Structure formats: C-alpha cells, structure tokens
Amino acid sequence: xxxxxxxxxxxxxxxxxxxxxxxxxxxxxxxxxxxxxxxxxxxxxxxxxxxxxxxxxxxxxxxxxxxxxxxxxxxxxxxxxxxxxxxxxxxxxxxxxxxxxxxxxxxxxxxxxxxxxxxxxxxxxxxxxxxxxxxxxxxxxxxxxxxxxxxxxxxxxxx
Numbered sequence: 001x002x003x004x005x006x007x008x009x010x011x012x013x014x015x016x017x018x019x020x021x022x023x024x025x026x027x028x029x030x031x032x033x034x035x036x037x038x039x040x041x042x043x044x045x046x047x048x049x050x051x052x053x054x055x056x057x058x059x060x061x062x063x064x065x066x067x068x069x070x071x072x073x074x075x076x077x078x079x080x081x082x083x084x085x086x087x088x089x090x091x092x093x094x095x096x097x098x099x100x101x102x103x104x105x106x107x108x109x110x111x112x113x114x115x116x117x118x119x120x121x122x123x124x125x126x127x128x129x130x131x132x133x134x135x136x137x138x139x140x141x142x143x144x145x146x147x148x149x150x151x152x153x154x155x156x157x158x159x
Contacts (some may be wrong), residue, residue: 010085014078111151114139114159130159
C-alpha cells in the first residue's frame with residue numbers, strides 16, 4: 001500500500017514538472033511542408049537548395065553541463081523514471097536486508113532461522129515442527145540432519 005502511494009506521488013510530481021516545462025518553452029515555429037503534388041510539379045533538377053552560410057558557434061557557457069543534465073532529466077519518460085526509482089528501491093532494500101543479517105549474526109551468532117508455520121498448513125515431509133522454548137511459537141526445521149543450529153522465526157532465540 002505504501003509503495004503505491006509513493007508511486008502515485010512520484011507520478012504527480014513528474015507530471016507537474018512536465019507541465020511546467022511545456023509552459024516555459026517558446027512556441028515552435030512551424031514551417032509549411034509542400035504537398036506531394038507540389039513537389040511533383042517541379043523537376044528535381046530545378047529545385048533550389050537553401051544556401052548554407054557558415055556562422056560562428058557561440059562559446060559554450062560555464063553552466064552548460066548543468067543545463068544539459070536538466071534537459072536530459074526532462075526528456076526521460078515517466079516509465080523510465082519509475083523504472084530507475086524501482087531499481088533504486090531494490091538496491092536500498094537489499095542493503096537493508098544485508099545490514100539486518102549482519103546485525104542478527106552479531107547478536108545471535110551464525111545460526112539459521114527456522115521457517116514460519118501457519119496454523120492449518122500441512123507440514124512438508126522433509127520438515128518437522130518444533131516449539132520455541134521462549135515464546136512457544138511453532139517453527140519448521142529440517143526433519144533430518146543438524147536441527148540444533150536454528151533460531152526461532154519470531155523471537156530469534158535458539159531452539
């Protein structure tokens with residue numbers, strides 16, 4: 001739900017910026033395009049080309065890179081901006097998960113965590129249910145092998 005609200009806000013901000021940029025742009029001058037019949041009437045040899053004159057290019061301003069970056073930012077579509085935002089959110093989420101793993105490892109040791117058992121779900125054949133001695137929660141741990149190295153899914157106490 002929170003992500004949906006954030007996406008809607010981002011879309012509204014982007015749409016607002018696009019409308020402001022459209023209002024600030026000068027009106028484009030439209031040059032008339034000759035129709036097909038007009039171009040057929042004159043043979044190709046008789047068409048005149050506009051003469052190109054060499055004009056000196058203005059010296060680039062010191063703030064040119066900043067202006068270019070603003071233009072590039074305005075040219076991005078909404079879907080591209082949302083895609084970039086989603087990638088950034090994924091990176092932040094992965095970073096948060098890694099920090100949480102490191103914190104858990106520091107406080108609780110290098111134990112694996114049991115899986116959550118929901119009441120009414122069938123117990124898989126390769127798992128068995130273990131009750132936590134601290135919070136009495138139901139946890140799923142492997143049925144065979146080392147089961148002593150697991151912590152509770154809910155309270156993180158050793159099972």
